[in-house]
Amino acid sequence: MKTMYWKDNHLFLLDQTELPDEITYFECKTYKDVIHAIKTMKVRGAPAIGVAAAFGMALAELAGEDLQKAGDEIKAARPTAVNLFWAVDRVFNSDNVLDEALKMYDEDIETNKAIGKYGSTVIDNGDTILTHCNAGALACVDYGTALGVIRAAFHEGKKIKVICDETRPFCQGARLSVFEMQQENIPVKLIVDSAAGRMMQAGKVSKVIVGADRVAKGGVANKIGTLMVALAAKRFNIPFYVAAPKSTFDFENSIYDTEIEEREPDEVLYFGECRVAPEGTEVENPSFDIVPGDLITGIITEEGILEPF
């Protein structure tokens, strides 16, 4: 099962809003279809968004669209993940947009395997690893960043267990990370986000590994909830690792300059068809957290484990 594939000059995206119940692919015939898929989170996860955006540019070129304009529109689809900007610029500046997108597709898997190789060195036999959101194969083309580290350690024969935060409001942890771990037969448990502190206090967590949407001066931006997990890990002296490709890095800007995407209230107010709160309830729904560098033990990349900068 792939997160996306390119066929007959169209991009096919695994519709992650339907997982784990249905495995269906959303066909993108135009770059606007790709923008729609990114906005509605049919495709999500910084690396996957980057490669999808690159293919979006390829669709724009094949249709004879203005690539500058298409690129600007694609970049505006979601504001926080740095990979989106990186990917659009990279294919825009390449000799052949489609070839470059296909190259990025292949590179993504290699990058994640390198992250897995470096990351597995910090995983010990017997570890229980807590993760938040989904930085797995489904957040990438394949294999994953945070879950890639877990995969690598598991396939090296280390006996490990995984705890997934459900990750409200979109439940990427419950729907996607749990599903990925079950597919690999890696022992996995689900908790509500707010139970992570309790699990650590009770001695049930030995490491935390999460992904990142942006790594910049002073820290990391990642899914809402990551900050509170990092604070709990600090309190209970549990190593807190971020796994992210170098394409996620922004060496120029402060992490505190990151635009934090505010998503629709209905993500919080409804769960499928079920309404959670009274009609007309006002909601704040920030989609990302900023985790200060002092809470981060190390950043696992395809080039090795780095310190926050």
Added chain:
Amino acid sequence: MKTMYWKDNHLFLLDQTELPDEITYFECKTYKDVIHAIKTMKVRGAPAIGVAAAFGMALAELAGEDLQKAGDEIKAARPTAVNLFWAVDRVFNSDNVLDEALKMYDEDIETNKAIGKYGSTVIDNGDTILTHCNAGALACVDYGTALGVIRAAFHEGKKIKVICDETRPFCQGARLSVFEMQQENIPVKLIVDSAAGRMMQAGKVSKVIVGADRVAKGGVANKIGTLMVALAAKRFNIPFYVAAPKSTFDFENSIYDTEIEEREPDEVLYFGECRVAPEGTEVENPSFDIVPGDLITGIITEEGILEPF
């Protein structure tokens, strides 16, 4: 709208599992009905559980049941809230079980108003107060503990706003606290639990007030998620208050000896009819957190504001 009332020798409990959509009362004809209501959280919140348990004992006495046996069964309904034990013992040792239960019913409201009076002294004009779970009128007979403090400050004319954590898995924040604040016309916003850290980091929270299921040596036990809220408040130098009646205090035991109730996986796996995670997913669902005393600014009681002990 009352959380409970006694009429024609039966106890009527507002069914909180149906809020905010439906206002219906569950009629308890026997003490076993009360146990059922406590277990299924038709009635919840430490003070409300205590008074309901007292009326449960009255039902047992009216039916000629063995009060010792009924008391033991009622105490076993939920293990964490100390009020349950306190209430059963108090009516058991009284001259007249029903009279004592009715007295506790009246006392609860007076106690909460005293908590509100002391608590409002720490609330400033312009404060935005974050609360977790529901320590409101619905957690008591009326008025509330944490939300009682907010009510008192608001009715004294202080301009305040409230942020409610949704409080997974049972969503007492979204369903009950938001509802209570809206009924009073107190400005309120809803967030997912994991966004509390972000709101604090962004300077959008000036105080935190929560309730407690148990106050003992070394800290406080309260709804799962309270620990992570307290850790975030500490990080961002935001005062963190607990509001709780003295009936919640246990001066004998360490808070770390508290039995943490583990509830059903389905609370996490389903949301109404909607399943969140794949079939057969393993879940840990601890219902309470232990918050160490060093994270607590003060404990607001009916006798004044105390330090953790």
